[in-house]
Amino acid sequence: MMNTIEIIHLRRHFTVGGETVRALDDVSFSIAQGEFVSIMGTSGSGKSTLLNLLGCLDTPTSGSYRLDGEDVQQMNDNQLASIRNRKIGFVFQSYNLLPRTTALENVELPLFYNRHISPRERTQRAKEALRLVGLESRMQHTSAQLSGGQQQRVAIARALVNDPVLILADEATGNLDTRTSYEIMELFQKLHAQGKTIAFVTHEPDIAAFTTRMIRLRDGRIVEDTPNTPVSATQMLQSL
Amino acid sequence: MIIIDTLRLALRALLRNRMRTFLTMLGIIIGISSVIIMMSLGSSLTAVMNDTFSSMGTNSISVSGKWEREGGNWRMLHEMDMGDLAALREGCNRASVITPVVVTTMPLVFGNNSHSGRIEGGGEEHLKINNMAVERGCMFDSCDVLSYAKVCVIGRTVAEKLFADGEDPIGQTIRCGEVPVMVTGVLEHREKKFGYDFDDLVVMPYTTVMKRLTGNEYFDDITITCPSTADIEYTAAEIEQLMRYTHGLAPDDPIDVSINVQSETMEQLGDILSIVILVLSIIAGISLLVGGIGIMNIMYVTVTERTREIGLRKAIGARQRNIMLQFLTESVVLSLTGGLLGIVVGLGIYALAAAIIEQLPFTLNVGAILISFAVCTAVGLFFGWYPARRAANLDPIQALRYE
Structure with missing residues (x-):
């Protein structure tokens, strides 16, 4: 099976006050299609930097990053924007929904920036994505009318709507209580079961336990990369 | 991104802060209505003058x-x-x-x-x-x-x-x-x-x-x-x-x-009148400049307020020109709407004056209206340019983290 992500000798250095900070220092790994990987680490471990690189928001100092077979490190800003638009779905800790905008319109947003998709298809796909996350009855609700968990579901629908090769979640349960966190993880496990490739950045081990593989970073290097037998979120919810 | 979507987006953003939008427009409204009044007055006076001279015989x-x-x-x-x-x-x-x-x-x-x-x-x-x-x-x-x-x-x-x-x-x-x-x-x-x-x-x-x-x-x-x-x-x-x-x-x-020669005298007087009207219109136009600066100011505020939104849009695939276009559209819509209201207000005041003052005929100066539209578009583009560019050049990583 083809690897969705291939990272070889990836480095990302920052110069802060004349001093070089090695946020990522020689990192290599790949993620196969259909994997559900958690990327763990404390703050300062380099996981945010890695997330930015994986999300094509940043380019590496050296090393190579192939996403779905495409070399990313040589791309200009517009090409990166296009890659993000077509191949990546972002889920953020604080949802980042547009205020005073309906759930449907929020989910449609990535498709606005794809000129090959007609308005009709846009709405149709957004509705489908909302159905997938169980919010078909709240399409016309604005963000303010939705609970935190529902907002995060809208954000997940927004990440699904462009049918990306990689869903990139950044502390996606960080703002939610335990029950809602488990519900969101249940949704991610469902998406994983449907064959989606997911990279889940978190610092909480009990959230990482829901994934099938754990990568742990410390001081810009990978210190642990182990397969994991995932805990079932559905069972966890029942036991609450 | 399609033009209609961009327009809808701009309208929604402007309607979100109605009071602020109106106050920002006010500068443009005052500027354009003054220009309209001055230019209409000019065409009225020219018409009166031509009328008077032709009654004296131009041949x-x-x-x-x-x-x-x-x-x-x-x-x-x-x-x-x-x-x-x-x-x-x-x-x-x-x-x-x-x-x-x-x-x-x-x-x-x-x-x-x-x-x-x-x-x-x-x-x-x-x-x-x-x-x-x-x-x-x-x-x-x-x-x-x-x-x-x-x-x-x-x-x-x-x-x-x-x-x-x-x-x-x-x-x-x-x-x-x-x-x-x-x-x-x-x-x-x-x-x-x-x-x-x-x-x-x-x-x-x-x-x-x-x-x-x-x-x-x-x-x-x-x-x-x-x-x-x-x-x-x-x-x-x-x-x-x-x-x-x-x-x-x-x-x-x-x-x-x-x-x-009567017609020559008329031409000379007409020239003098046009210059006077032009000077008055330019003075009226200065308030447009002030209105434009108001737009620029409010667009900077908007860009700062919506930093996270810009970050999100860039993260999900908006290119620089998409963001640029979004904010430029907003400033142009702002100034064009202001201009439209300015034209209505200006013509209203002028029609009222023409109704009260017997000797002042009401003439619709189409040129002045067209110029007003052009000037408003130019003001929106010019004063919206830098704020829009600032938005377009934001780093998505920084913008997403902005509190």
Whole structure:
């Protein structure tokens, strides 16, 4: 099976006050299609930097990053924007929904920036994505009318709507209580079961336990990369 | 991203902060309405001016003596006389009417009423070449001119001052100074313009005025009219030749008469008026500049407020030009809407003024409206450019983290 992500000798250095900070220092790994990987680490471990690189928001100092077979490190800003638009779905800790905008319109947003998709298809796909996350009855609700968990579901629908090769979640349960966190993880496990490739950045081990593989970073290097037998979120919810 | 989506986005963003949007627009509204009022006023005044001049006859040339300053005193180089009249009548091939004009003021008396009136002495064509006509009675003819006949036609104001209500002036004899003169007709009413009363007038044969009233041998000027404007230039040149010849001037001597072409005078006045209006419009336009700076300010605020939104849009695939277009559209919509309201307000105020002030005609200046739209678009683009570029250049990583 083809690897969705291939990272070889990836480095990302920052110069802060004349001093070089090695946020990522020689990192290599790949993620196969259909994997559900958690990327763990404390703050300062380099996981945010890695997330930015994986999300094509940043380019590496050296090393190579192939996403779905495409070399990313040589791309200009517009090409990166296009890659993000077509191949990546972002889920953020604080949802980042547009205020005073309906759930449907929020989910449609990535498709606005794809000129090959007609308005009709846009709405149709957004509705489908909302159905997938169980919010078909709240399409016309604005963000303010939705609970935190529902907002995060809208954000997940927004990440699904462009049918990306990689869903990139950044502390996606960080703002939610335990029950809602488990519900969101249940949704991610469902998406994983449907064959989606997911990279889940978190610092909480009990959230990482829901994934099938754990990568742990410390001081810009990978210190642990182990397969994991995932805990079932559905069972966890029942036991609450 | 499709244009309609961008427009919808801009409208929604602007409607989200109605008060702020309105206050920002206010600068543009005031600026555009001032410009509209100034430019409309300009076209009204031009229309009034053209109207006034055409009632004076645009196909005419007037020849009068030229004044020259000599020491501290003004001296007339030459006074127009019978010799000039004869020479012009003899030599101007393309002229249709050549008639002298004398103007004086005399006390007019009828019964117990008196009035100090302006008296114009002219030929039998005097009314025709000045776009006047008699309403009742008749104008004097060439025979009256040749025979120094004591006849006149009077304007409505003179009739009202001298005659009681219901009394018919025609056939009555009034006194001009010491001379009894019979009224043969009453002139058609003409509109007052710039406060000048065109009805306060007595018209008599110029021969009568010169021989019986003033005893003066000279004309104030000689008016020459041509069948069409095309002949004006030719005739003016001809007049100069004739006058030089008659007065025995060498070709390089300065000419001793002034030859005034009505249409030229009108053009010059029109030019002056346009410059005045332009200056006033530019002054009004300065408030547009202030309005534009207001837009720029509020767009910077908007970009800062929506940093996270911009970050998100970039993260999910918006290119720099998408973001740029989004914010530029917002500033252009802001200034264009302001401009539209400004046009409505400006035209409203102007229509109100035209309704109140009798002499001010309402003219719709389409040019001013088109210019306003163009200027608003330019203001929106110009003052929206830097804020939009700042938004477009935001780093998505930083923007997403912005609190």
